[in-house]
Amino acid sequence: MFEELENKVVLVTGAATGIGKSIAENFGKAKAKVVINYRSDRHHDEIEEIKQTVAKFGGQTLVVQGDVSIEEDIKRMIETTINHFGTLDIIINNAGFENSIPTHEMSIDDWQKVIDINLTGAFVGSREAINQFLKENKKGTIINISSVHDTIPWPNYVHYAASKGGLKLMMETMSMEYAQYGIRINNISPGAVVTEHTKEKFSDPKTRAETLEMIPAREIGDAKDVANGALFLASNLASYVHGTTLYVDGGMMNYPAFMGGKGWSYYKVKKQAMIKNRLLFSYIYSFYTKIAW
Numbered sequence: 001m002f003e004e005l006e007n008k009v010v011l012v013t014g015a016a017t018g019i020g021k022s023i024a025e026n027f028g029k030a031k032a033k034v035v036i037n038y039r040s041d042r043h044h045d046e047i048e049e050i051k052q053t054v055a056k057f058g059g060q061t062l063v064v065q066g067d068v069s070i071e072e073d074i075k076r077m078i079e080t081t082i083n084h085f086g087t088l089d090i091i092i093n094n095a096g097f098e099n100s101i102p103t104h105e106m107s108i109d110d111w112q113k114v115i116d117i118n119l120t121g122a123f124v125g126s127r128e129a130i131n132q133f134l135k136e137n138k139k140g141t142i143i144n145i146s147s148v149h150d151t152i153p154w155p156n157y158v159h160y161a162a163s164k165g166g167l168k169l170m171m172e173t174m175s176m177e178y179a180q181y182g183i184r185i186n187n188i189s190p191g192a193v194v195t196e197h198t199k200e201k202f203s204d205p206k207t208r209a210e211t212l213e214m215i216p217a218r219e220i221g222d223a224k225d226v227a228n229g230a231l232f233l234a235s236n237l238a239s240y241v242h243g244t245t246l247y248v249d250g251g252m253m254n255y256p257a258f259m260g261g262k263g264w265s266y267y268k269v270k271k272q273a274m275i276k277n278r279l280l281f282s283y284i285y286s287f288y289t290k291i292a293w
Contacts, residue, residue: 004236005030009085011077012036013068013125014095016043018195019145021050022223023092023230028054028061030231035062035081037095060085068095068121069113078128087136090234091129093122094145098160111159118163123170126185130178139182141234144171145226146189148249164189168245175243184242188229191249193221216259217250 010027014020016038028034034054036047051061062084066073081088097117101110122144133140149157150164168187175185192211194202202208202220212218226248232238233246247253 002030002231002235005032005231005234007031007033008089008234009033009081009087010035010090010092010234011081011088011125011129012092012094013074013077013121014039015050016040016046018197019190019193019223019226020092020094021046022227023094023145024050025053026224026227026231027090027234028059029057031058032090033060033062033085035064035077035085037064037066037068037077039065039067039095041065068093068125069116071124074121074124075128078125078132082132087138088129088132088140089138090141090143091125092143092145092230093125095121096145096147098157100156101159102156103158106159114159115163115166118160119166119170122167126170126174130174130183133183134181139184142171142174142183142185143230143233144185144187145230146171146187146245148189148191148247148252150187150189150245151253171245172243179242184233184238186233186238186241186243187245188226188233189245189247189249189253190226191215191221191247191252193223193226193248195223214256215250215252216254216256219250221248221250 005027010032012020012024012034015024015036024034024036036050038047047063054061062081064077064080066077068074078088095117097114126142129140129142144167146167147164149161150168154161171185171187178185192215202211211220229246229248233241
């Protein structure tokens with residue numbers, strides 16, 4: 001399966017950890033040529049692990065350091081990829097950042113950092129990839145890793161939600177513009193997913209229970225679930241998929257607060273029952289009052 005991805009050149013930003021690492025390994029297992037982008041030197045061990053996994057399955061790797069919030073770094077990543085492998089087939093804009101800050105306490109620097117990484121970085125990566133695809137007359141693929149918070153508001157994360165909401169419309173606009181050239185541009189929006197970054201949080205029983213209440217499937221996802229979605233969107237199976245967001249969320253986007261028939265109809269029935277009970281009580285009270293008199 002996914003034989004068509006063999007020898008395809010795929011650049012994954014933020015590939016050293018989490019979802020990015022899982023995506024890089026998945027493409028390596030498909031025998032692709034994987035360009036591993038990372039920012040910090042502290043991820044040396046994780047990068048070596050990816051390289052070994054990819055080599056084990058017959059793929060190739062290229063490691064490129066760079067910060068996606070810096071335009072020249074992204075240009076250099078793609079230039080290095082072309083110089084090494086001769087082409088670019090797929091770019092996965094995965095690098096992202098989030099931190100919790102109440103909106104009224106958020107500085108412009110806090111805001112800008114998240115926008116620069118999550119939205120502007122994905123824009124520059126997509127723009128540069130499109131230029132290369134057009135230059136080669138290639139039907140390339142762009143996949144952005146977004147979040148369910150491209151739609152669901154998230155208090156204390158206004159910068160993150162804004163970046164992912166913008167990423168959704170950016171993807172849809174770019175897709176409308178370049179689908180005519182055979183360039184496929186789509187998003188993947190994960191819900192609650194266990195990675196090395198979230199493992200500690202979800203190991204807390206209270207946090208885990210609260211999170212599961214928001215997921216109809218009643219389970220927290222794994223980075224591999226998102227990586228499998230990326231393989232699909234990059235494959236021929238998705239050749240007619242343009243401008244779409246694939247939600248990998250266990251049903252979180254389906255308004256789980258309404259599970260079990262809850263919602264307007266539930267409360268309407270409940271209210272009607274309360275009115276009937278009051279009327280019945282009033283009738284009984286009136287009846288016994290008359291008898292007493």
